[in-house]
Amino acid sequence: xxxxxxxxxxxxxxxxxxxxxxxxxxxxxxxxxxxxxxxxxxxxxxxxxxxxxxxxxxxxxxxxxxxxxxxxxxxxxxxxxxxxxxxxxxxxxxxxxxxxxxxxxxxxxxxxxxxxxxxxxxxxxxxxxxxxxxxxxxxxxxxxxxxxxxxxxxxxxxxxxxxxxxxxxxxxxxxxxxxxxxxxxxxxxxxxxxxxxxxxxxxxxxxxxxxxxxxxxxxxxxxxxxxxxxxxxxxxxxxxxxxxxxxxxxxxxxxxxxxxxxxxxxxxxxxxxxxxxxxxxxxxxxx
Amino acid sequence: xxxxxxxxxxxxxxxxxxxxxxxxxxxxxxxxxxxxxxxxxxxxxxxxxxxxxxxxxxxxxxxxxxxxxxxxxxxxxxxxxxxxxxxxxxxxxxxxxxxxxxxxxxxxxxxxxxxxxxxxxxxxxxxxxxxxxxxxxxxxxxxxxxxxxxxxxxxxxxxxxxxxxxxxxxxxxxxxxxxxxxxxxxxxxxxxxxxxxxxxxxxxxxxxxxxxxxxxxxxxxxxxxxxxxxxxxxxxxxxxxxxxxxxxxxxxxxxxxxxxxxxxxxxxxxxxxxxxxxxxxxxxxxxxxxxxx
Numbered sequence: 001x002x003x004x005x006x007x008x009x010x011x012x013x014x015x016x017x018x019x020x021x022x023x024x025x026x027x028x029x030x031x032x033x034x035x036x037x038x039x040x041x042x043x044x045x046x047x048x049x050x051x052x053x054x055x056x057x058x059x060x061x062x063x064x065x066x067x068x069x070x071x072x073x074x075x076x077x078x079x080x081x082x083x084x085x086x087x088x089x090x091x092x093x094x095x096x097x098x099x100x101x102x103x104x105x106x107x108x109x110x111x112x113x114x115x116x117x118x119x120x121x122x123x124x125x126x127x128x129x130x131x132x133x134x135x136x137x138x139x140x141x142x143x144x145x146x147x148x149x150x151x152x153x154x155x156x157x158x159x160x161x162x163x164x165x166x167x168x169x170x171x172x173x174x175x176x177x178x179x180x181x182x183x184x185x186x187x188x189x190x191x192x193x194x195x196x197x198x199x200x201x202x203x204x205x206x207x208x209x210x211x212x213x214x215x216x217x218x219x220x221x222x223x224x225x226x227x228x229x230x231x232x233x234x235x236x237x238x239x240x241x242x243x244x245x246x247x248x249x250x251x252x253x254x255x256x257x258x259x260x261x262x263x264x265x266x267x268x269x270x271x272x273x274x275x276x277x278x279x280x281x282x283x284x285x286x287x
Numbered sequence: 288x289x290x291x292x293x294x295x296x297x298x299x300x301x302x303x304x305x306x307x308x309x310x311x312x313x314x315x316x317x318x319x320x321x322x323x324x325x326x327x328x329x330x331x332x333x334x335x336x337x338x339x340x341x342x343x344x345x346x347x348x349x350x351x352x353x354x355x356x357x358x359x360x361x362x363x364x365x366x367x368x369x370x371x372x373x374x375x376x377x378x379x380x381x382x383x384x385x386x387x388x389x390x391x392x393x394x395x396x397x398x399x400x401x402x403x404x405x406x407x408x409x410x411x412x413x414x415x416x417x418x419x420x421x422x423x424x425x426x427x428x429x430x431x432x433x434x435x436x437x438x439x440x441x442x443x444x445x446x447x448x449x450x451x452x453x454x455x456x457x458x459x460x461x462x463x464x465x466x467x468x469x470x471x472x473x474x475x476x477x478x479x480x481x482x483x484x485x486x487x488x489x490x491x492x493x494x495x496x497x498x499x500x501x502x503x504x505x506x507x508x509x510x511x512x513x514x515x516x517x518x519x520x521x522x523x524x525x526x527x528x529x530x531x532x533x534x535x536x537x538x539x540x541x542x543x544x545x546x547x548x549x550x551x552x553x554x555x556x557x558x559x560x561x562x563x564x565x566x567x568x569x570x571x572x573x574x575x576x577x578x579x580x
Contacts, residue, residue: 006472013383016375020446021395023439027402027410034413085303093300102304109311111562113500115528116551119535120314123321150310157307183293211403213503218535238405242506245412261406268401272394281393 031265035258061256065263066226067234071141071216072209075148080202082149083156090157091164092186103161109154118218121147126219133231139221142230147215152205159204163197164190200278207271211264213238237264318555322548330549331355346515351550353516354525358557360517361505361526362498364434365441370491373442377449377487382475400443408507411436415508428509431520436504441494448490452483452572485575489568496561500554502528512537527554 086106090099125147130138167190175185191198213236221233222243235243237260244257275281332340333350340347347353380392411432418426426432453475460482464474480487510529517524527550534547 006470009472010383013375013379016372017379017384017392019372020376020399020442021392023442024395024399024402027399027406027439030410030413030417031406081299082303082307085300086307088296089300089304093297094304098304102308105308105311107566108559108562111496111558113502113528113554113558115500115502115531116318116555117314119531119547119551120318122535124314124317153307181293183296184288186296187288207401211401211405213403213405214532218532238403238503241405241409242503245507257409261409264403264406268398268403272397272401275397276394281397 028265031258031261035255035262038255038259061237061240061260061263063224063226064235064237064240064260067141067216067220068210068236068238070227071144071148071220071234071236072206074141074145075152075209076202076206078145078149079153079156079205083153083160083201083205084198086153086157087160087164088186090161092182092190103158106154106157110158114151114212114214115218117147117151118214121215121219129231136231136233137221139219139233140231141220141227141234144216144220144234147219148209148212151212151215152208155205155208156201159201160194160198163194163201166197167193196278200275200280203271203274203278207268210267211238213242217242315555318548318551322545322552325545325549326552330546343516351527351530351546351553353514354527354530354550355553356516357510357514357524357526358499358528361430361434361437361524362495364430365437365498366491366495368435368438369441369445369494372438373445373491373494374449374487376442377446378453378475378480380446381450381453382471382479396443396446399439400447404440404501404503405507407436407440408504410439411504411508425521427521428507428523429521430509430517430524433505433508433510433524436508437498437501440501440504441497444494444497445490448493449487452486452490453479456483483572485568486572489565489572492561492565492568496558496565499561500528500558502532505529506532527557 086102090103090106093099094102121143126138126143128138129140129143130136133140171189171193172185175189180188216234216236217239220236220239222235222239223233224235225232227234241257241260244253328337329350331337331347331351333347333352335345335347335350335352339345340350340352376392380389384392412428414435415426415428415432456479461474461479464478465471469478505526506529509523510526511523512525512530512533514523514525531547531550531554534543534550538544538547
């Protein structure tokens with residue numbers, strides 16, 4: 001091929017790469033640009049207060065931060081033991097057909113649209129939770145956390161079972177030849193070796209739990225309050241953004257969603273940095 | 288270790304596996320059980336005759352047809368944006384990029400892959416405001432903006448799979464063409480890409496699946512509940528996932544709810560097909576490597 005075409009192609013490839021990288025920068029600069037008036041106005045502290053009442057000029061996003069924190073950590077709390085159990089089953093206890101079947105099911109779960117989880121939860125889980133608490137609508141922190149746990153389980157299980165499988169063959173053979181049972185292998189050989197992988201999987205799952213919009217939006221109730229119990233409705237940062245799309249671009253109400261966006265962006269950056277410090281690059285998780 | 292503790296660990300692993308499969312089984316069976324009765328041509332075409340609708344002679348008012356067409360058009364448009372940029376960036380990262388810049392690009396892509404999709408939607412929304420103010424009064428959140436935002440969302444998938452597909456090639460494959468006198472570009476276009484094409488395509492199909500299911504991005508960038516088939520790039524449109532979301536919060540009758548279940552099944556089937564296809568191609572690529580290297 002002519003050197004000219006070679007040069008053009010190389011420039012084209014370079015241009016595409018720069019374009020892709022600049023999307024991230026562009027997203028960040030839009031967030032900063034639109035929330036900049038808040039920083040300049042000096043009333044930044046007012047946004048981190050409790051109250052949200054547009055009619056009184058209160059735009060505190062603390063309830064949303066609390067909602068995100070509580071729902072995401074509860075989901076992680078529910079999903080972690082199951083995730084470790086399932087990945088142990090896949091990589092240690094049942095390397096035969098049932099383990100393979102479980103892995104197939106978990107892989108398939110990553111392909112199920114989030115909106116379907118939410119839709120089914122409304123008609124299956126929410127009435128059930130309503131019966132248990134015997135009050136409210138059933139759209140509460142607990143419902144959202146359970147569903148979110150189911151949503152992040154594939155991330156945890158796939159990541160962890162890969163981490164468990166990465167233990168060198170010789171370690172496993174050594175344990176086997178010493179007569180270790182599968183449970184002993186798991187506790188004394190595999191988990192100590194793969195702890196970095198376990199932490200990374202959980203960090204990645206935390207990122208997903210915080211970043212998910214649909215589950216919380218559909219079944220957490222979206223109330224503007226700091227939830228005090230499992231049966232309280234709550235609103236997350238992500239669903240707050242989805243709910244407030246005001247037409248008046250200059251209103252503080254509208255600016256607050258960019259502050260939410262900035263917080264979510266910072267959190268994502270933190271997750272990526274932690275993953276990198278643990279030695280995991282090229283992360284591709286479903287959001 | 289105490290034998291009892293060992294048994295409990297094993298028992299717990301099995302129980303968590305069973306609960307997971309049980310939960311997902313209940314979810315799917317409930318969906319099928321509820322929705323299968325509503326799966327018929329009325330669900331898709333409503334009162335309109337299917338042929339008229341398919342030839343776009345009449346508008347479908349009470350069926351899922353506009354939402355299905357909207358989703359198909361949206362996927363097509365986003366992929367048209369994302370494939371050239373994604374594949375070209377992947378090639379650059381795998382073959383041209385020097386070690387000084389690679390960490391930067393890699394970090395930016397990891398960030399883009401990790402950003403919550405609602406932020407990508409918010410980005411699309413602000414982009415439309417920006418364009419509305421500075422370019423043209425006619426630009427509002429619309430089909431065009433949605434497809435661009437969705438392309439941003441799936442770009443990391445395409446870039447990463449392309450890059451991986453090229454980087455992980457055996458050394459002999461990478462160098463044979465060059466040794467025979469092929470130029471760098473020829474080597475990439477005629478040897479490396481064809482050699483691992485199925486891996487690249489599996490990444491693209493996975494990206495298509497993501498486009499089909501995403502709700503958060505389109506919710507902020509112009510999808511509406513009732514719009515019919517979009518007639519221009521600047522028009523509002525309907526899409527299946529948003530229809531499901533809308534029905535879940537705003538259904539008036541049992542009949543509408545049933546349509547929601549029907550839409551769920553259609554969307555699930557579509558995503559399952561894409562997902563299976565992507566996996567088959569990925570496996571094919573893996574098997575090929577296992578035998579050739």
